[in-house]
Amino acid sequence: MVAVLALTLVAAVGCAKSVPSGVDKDLVNGWAMMAEAKVPEPEAGACWTSSAGDVDKIVSVPVATTAVPCTDKHSIETVLVGHFTGAAADGDLPPTLDRMADTYAACDAEVTKFLGGSWQLGRVRMLVYPPTATQWRGGARFYRCDVASLTGISGAIEDRTASLQGSLRAGGDRLHGCAVMDGGIDKWTEMTPAACTAPHDAEFMGLITSKSGAWPADKTAAKAAFDTACVDKIRTFTGGAINALANAKAQYWYPRVASSAEEWSAGNHNAHCFVMLPKKISRSLKGNGSKAV
Numbered sequence: 001m002v003a004v005l006a007l008t009l010v011a012a013v014g015c016a017k018s019v020p021s022g023v024d025k026d027l028v029n030g031w032a033m034m035a036e037a038k039v040p041e042p043e044a045g046a047c048w049t050s051s052a053g054d055v056d057k058i059v060s061v062p063v064a065t066t067a068v069p070c071t072d073k074h075s076i077e078t079v080l081v082g083h084f085t086g087a088a089a090d091g092d093l094p095p096t097l098d099r100m101a102d103t104y105a106a107c108d109a110e111v112t113k114f115l116g117g118s119w120q121l122g123r124v125r126m127l128v129y130p131p132t133a134t135q136w137r138g139g140a141r142f143y144r145c146d147v148a149s150l151t152g153i154s155g156a157i158e159d160r161t162a163s164l165q166g167s168l169r170a171g172g173d174r175l176h177g178c179a180v181m182d183g184g185i186d187k188w189t190e191m192t193p194a195a196c197t198a199p200h201d202a203e204f205m206g207l208i209t210s211k212s213g214a215w216p217a218d219k220t221a222a223k224a225a226f227d228t229a230c231v232d233k234i235r236t237f238t239g240g241a242i243n244a245l246a247n248a249k250a251q252y253w254y255p256r257v258a259s260s261a262e263e264w265s266a267g268n269h270n271a272h273c274f275v276m277l278p279k280k281i282s283r284s285l286k287g288n289g290s291k292a293v
Contacts, residue, residue, distance in 0.1 A: 039131070039140035042067075044081050047074040048146070055125045055148045055155045073159040076127070080110040080145040084130070089141045094130035098265035100143070104128055105267060107145035115147065116169030120207055120270055123150040123174045123193070124164060128266070152179070153272065154190045176204035176272070178284065185249060185276045199280040205233045208252060210269040215261045216254075226252060230273040237286055242275070244290040249276045 048065035052058050058065070058076075068074050082103065088095055097104070107128045111119050119126045125148045131140035151158040153176070167174040178196040181188035185201065194200040208229035216222040230252040234242050242250055254260070254271035275285060281293055 039135045039138040041140070041142050042078055042081055042144050044078055045070070046078040047072070048076040048078070049074050049159070050076060050157065053157060055127070055150060055157055058127060058148070058157075070163065071161060073161055075157045075159050076146050076148045077164055078144055078146050079114045080107060082106060082143050082145070084141045084143060093133055094136045096130075097128060097262035100128065100130070101266050103143050103266075104263075107143075108267075111145060111147055114165055115174075116166045116172060117175070118207070119147060119168070120268075120272070122168045122172065122176055123152060123158075124148060124168070125150060125155070149174070152191045152193065153274075156190070178203045179274075180280075181276065185278050188276075191274075196284040197282055199282055201277045201280045202274050203285050205230070205237045205250075205273040205275055207270045208233055208273050210271070213269070215264045217261070222254075225269075226271055230271075233273045234275050238275075238288040240289040240291075244288070244292070245275065245277065245285070246293055247278045248293070250274075251276055 047068055047070035049068050050058055050065045065076055070077070083089075084095070084103075088099075088103075095103075107126060108119075111126050115122070115124065127144075127146040127148055129144045129146070130136070131142060147164050149158045149160050149164060150156060164174065166172065176193075178194050178198075178200040179191035179202045180194050180200050181202050182190045182192065188202075191202055196203070208226055210216065210225040211227060211229070212221075212225040214221065214225070216225040230250045231242055234245075234250055238245070242248055250273065252271040252273045277293060279293070285293070
């Protein structure tokens with residue numbers, strides 16, 4: 001046993017003497033530490049595609065978006081990337097939209113500048129995203145303000161290669177105006193944009209704002225919230241009563257998807273007001289007065 005121990009010690013000493021000169025045996029001395037893992041952040045100006053055909057699914061599910069070059073077909077553009085601070089950044093989970101009123105307002109202001117007018121005046125939709133729960137746990141505190149291009153007023157997404165920037169300025173190609181209802185005055189499900197000098201049976205009158213702060217969850221609540229606002233808007237737009245428009249209908253609507261109550265709480269209390277005609281005409285109703293249609 002003593003002989004074996006002696007041989008082991010000699011072998012160990014021999015190994016120690018075989019270390020090359022100038023080597024200090026410190027395996028990490030002088031090596032740079034690896035950077036802390038960080039959730040990648042989106043950037044303003046990025047463009048995206050989505051597997052969703054309807055913008056409301058992006059809002060309520062949500063559905064993942066995929067970054068693509070802006071020269072390729074895309075339906076979504078990122079306008080602003082901001083960051084949560086203070087109490088909003090301290091939670092265990094990202095804030096929901098109904099607790100993002102300040103963020104929603106910041107996005108709305110930036111998107112309006114980007115488009116050249118309020119996004120609600122045209123065939124676009126503003127989308128406001130916090131990070132996912134997984135990203136939040138990874139330290140992400142950014143939020144993303146996007147705009148999505150729509151085919152009409154139903155929420156169907158439209159791919160395009162041109163930017164939406166400036167598309168809601170006066171004369172912009174995305175502004176609501178005259179349109180053709182696909183199923184007529186009583187059975188329509190979509191409106192296809194049309195020049196007001198071309199045959200059409202619907203026209204955008206403008207936005208109306210709720211008189212109540214409460215989310216209108218049903219028709220009764222909606223009537224209380226908007227009351228005669230759409231009819232009043234038509235009277236202002238046409239310069240005459242809706243009765244002069246021969247069986248025309250005033251119709252308004254506001255987002256009614258799963259996230260709508262949250263968006264309402266974030267500050268969007270508006271609805272779209274359209275006049276719908278029982279026949280096609282080829283002129284705008286602006287300033288129509290009591291002229292027959």
